Amino acid sequence: MSARKTSLTDKQSKNGTSKYVLERCASINEYYDVAFKVMLLGDSSVGKTCVLVRFKDGAFLGGNFIATVGIDFRNKVVDVDNLKVKLQIWDTAGQERFRSVTHAYYRDAQALLLLYDITSKASFDNIRAWLTEIHEYAQKDVVIMLLGNKADMAAERAVKKEEGERLAKEYGVPFMETSAKSGVNVELAFLAVAKELKHRTTQQPNEPKFQIHEYIESQRQKSACCGLK
Numbered sequence: 635m636s637a638r639k640t641s642l643t644d645k646q647s648k649n650g651t652s653k654y655v656l657e658r659c660a661s662i663n664e665y666y667d668v669a670f671k672v673m674l675l676g677d678s679s680v681g682k683t684c685v686l687v688r689f690k691d692g693a694f695l696g697g698n699f700i701a702t703v704g705i706d707f708r709n710k711v712v713d714v715d716n717l718k719v720k721l722q723i724w725d726t727a728g729q730e731r732f733r734s735v736t737h738a739y740y741r742d743a744q745a746l747l748l749l750y751d752i753t754s755k756a757s758f759d760n761i762r763a764w765l766t767e768i769h770e771y772a773q774k775d776v777v778i779m780l781l782g783n784k785a786d787m788a789a790e791r792a793v794k795k796e797e798g799e800r801l802a803k804e805y806g807v808p809f810m811e812t813s814a815k816s817g818v819n820v821e822l823a824f825l826a827v828a829k830e831l832k833h834r835t836t837q838q839p840n841e842p843k844f845q846i847h848e849y850i851e852s853q854r855q856k857s858a859c860c861g862l863k
């Protein structure tokens with residue numbers, strides 16, 4: 635690894651928005667009604683930073699791999715059912731030596747995107763250990779989604795899609811394969827999480843519960859039929 639991505643100091647990290655804020659908020663260039671914290675987790679080099687950059691800027695960070703040091707975040711406001719939902723997305727370092735730093739942030743997250751690399755069996759095998767850590771450090775009702783990233787690298791695939799599906803089913807979490815390079819399913823992953831969190835916050839007792847699995851399936855069918863990403 636040739637260089638390092640930047641990290642936040644503790645002081646900077648305390649600037650985060652409070653969870654489940656349901657009020658019209660404004661800052662220099664963003665308006666939002668509700669804000670949530672989402673964390674990206676998974677082994678080093680599975681593509682967490684690239685998935686975040688793809689979602690935030692619509693671009694792919696190719697070239698030399700630069701490992702994240704500590705933790706960093708980016709904000710993105712998305713529209714969910716006429717509500718402006720701000721996702722504050724925390725990109726964590728996958729390297730073992732930063733684990734104690736990132737553990738401290740689990741508790742504040744309302745959603746966790748847990749990534750493995752479909753070309754790395756080791757990153758997939760480590761998912762169980764990540765889930766153990768999540769159960770230890772995160773909120774009990776945190777939304778978890780499993781993502782098999784680098785789906786564009788079919789020729790080097792080391793983990794079958796069915797293996798990812800099976801593991802996700804075992805833990806009762808939604809699953810999809812993504813590619814930060816092609817963009818496939820990246821937006822869908824974040825939007826599904828944003829919808830789930832928004833529904834949890836605004837849901838009336840008589841309203842039917844939002845079904846994240848069904849939403850993902852319906853969006854996938856839509857994009858398959860229309861040739862969309």
Ligand SMILES: Nc1nc2c(ncn2[C@@H]2O[C@H](COP(=O)(O)OP(=O)(O)OP(=O)(O)O)[C@@H](O)[C@H]2O)c(=O)[nH]1
Pocket residue numbers: 676677678679680681682683684685695696697698699700701702703726727728729783784785786787812813814815816
């Ligand atoms: N082909 C392909 N390469 C990817 C994809 N996502 C990431 N990469 C590459 O994989 C390497 C690691 O990506 P990062 O996003 O930096 O990985 P990370 O999980 O943030 O790694 P840490 O910061 O160490 O935790 C880089 O060289 C990326 O260009 C993808 O979807 N497809």
